[in-house]
Amino acid sequence: MSIKKLFHATDESRNYLSEAEQKDIYKAVESEKNLEELNELKETFVPQVDYSNPAQFARFGSAYLYYKSAISNILDFYPYDGSDAEKNRFHNKTYPIDKYILDNNYPKSTGYGIVSPDGWGTQSSISGGYGVPATQEHITFFAGPGTGSFLS
Template sequence: MSIKDLFGRNYLPDKNEKELAADAESGRNISAIKTKQDAFVPQIDYANPDTFAKYGSATLYYKSALDRILNYYPYDGSDEEINSFHNRSLDIEKYIFENKYPRTTGYITLSPASTTTSTKLEGYGVPDVAEYITFNGGPNVLNETQPLSQVVPNTSNNKFQYNNVYDDNLYTNNGYPSD
């Protein structure tokens, strides 16, 4: 086969536009993907603020990028919405989203190197070193000595102001039939 034969061939399938776009989500998504592919990506290291923050505060660049991702990223959006978001993003926002923003579900490993003794508590081995997880901003427990009138200042609308209230008989107490 000569090189001349390569230029005479048509490598595109014999389909019309409608058949080519059948697997795509929408025509707008095809346009958004094309825009994304044609975009110029500068060779700038956004991890180092000296390389891109000539005027203004690098902290504000990072803060506004995180704010835009957190508040405007279409988490439940279509492919077209996600691609359009990417196309409208600044380069630093793309860098933060791709490299720094947590996009996966995490996990925790407790006592990976710690050995358990022969002591068991409720069927589980007890590790040599106890490990704990601290959660902040939880149920906001009030002082036990605080009167109920301060917890529910307006009894006509029953809005709890300071606490999350656990009610194990929620349905029965609200007049619903129990199981």
């Protein structure tokens, strides 16, 4: 067999994609790094442990410390406004209990408060040019909001 026939035969057997088809195939991937992280995520072993019941997994330490460290890891290291690759990397590199807390218990969106659902009520007095209702409502924050300052 000649060299020409050898290379000609392999050229015919190749199936090339058009540029449009390539874009469609890799649209959901976002980037090469994300593809690598998705492959690693797919190959990762996930233990079948019920993390909602501490008696099922806390054998060598305090369940409180497991949960506390999971929340700390999520708060400190989760890429809230990161790319899909960064979020998948977090899932690949973190502990299974962190994944459980993030996927099942951690709030995924901002909340809202309903103020005066039945109307404003009756005015009892005026303070600083504003009417003060007879029944006052308060919103209590237990975890923030922060001042945005580096020192806070």
